[in-house]
Amino acid sequence: MKSWRHVFKLDPDREMDERSLDAVCMSGTDAIMVGGSSGVTYENTVDLLSRVRRYELPCVQEVSDMEAIVPGFDLYLIPMVLNSSDPSWIVGHQQQAIDRFGYMIPWELLVTEGYIVLNPDSTVAQLTGANAKLERSGIVAYAQVADKLMSLPVVYLEYSGIFGDMETVRAVQHELTGAQLIYGGGIKDLHTAKQAAAVSDTIVVGNIIYEDLAQALQTVGAVK
Ligand code: 1GP
Secondary structure (H helix, E strand, O other): OOOOOEEEEEOOOOOOOHHHHHHHHOOOOOEEEEOOOOOOOHHHHHHHHHHHOOOOOOEEEEOOOHHHOOOOOOEEEEEEEOOEOOHHHOOHHHHHHHHHHHHHOOHHHEEEEEEEEOOOOOHHHHHHOEOOOOOHHHHHHHHHHHHHHOOOOEEEEEOOOOOOOHHHHHHHHHHOOOOEEEEEOOOOOHHHHHHHHHOOOEEEEOOHHHHOHHHHHHHHHHOO
């Protein structure tokens, strides 16, 4: 996963016809991430996984609800929302999931993401009570908490729905020593993809897949 430069994030709660899914999976992207902030169920996740599995590329689940964890993904990304005002989004849901399912967790497939949620209007910010209105230095400090204090393998700057401040992303990149920097939010064409790819290790492209597939497919070109 460290070598991935481009990832498409598919939402199990949204419709995608076969042709579109084929185009996404054959686009040259490095992986498919399955997840969303609302409406994700076991059933719609199984359905999407089985469709993506027809292709050779890696398919990972970003877990947002323990009821929707589906066996058979290549990896499981476990977000810890570091700037949540509610500890249950940092360690609480994870603790409950381990308490309930610990005996069957494939630990070697888990990758913890230090999530920093930065669009206050996004569903994820509202759901997690994230303190998204942060100065650049405050964002960098959260990233350093993840990287240096917690030794998390991933820092995820989540601007979901808006294109973030690239100077802030660059400042985070500058301070990370171990963690992989994943950027997501508002990438909608080749230009924005290139900007984000220049200051992060991995870019995640979500919404635009459902709004303008042709533009979404072009984003792969930013890293190839
Ligand atoms: C969302 O980071 C991803 O979790 C991508 O964001 O939907 O804005 O592309 P967009």
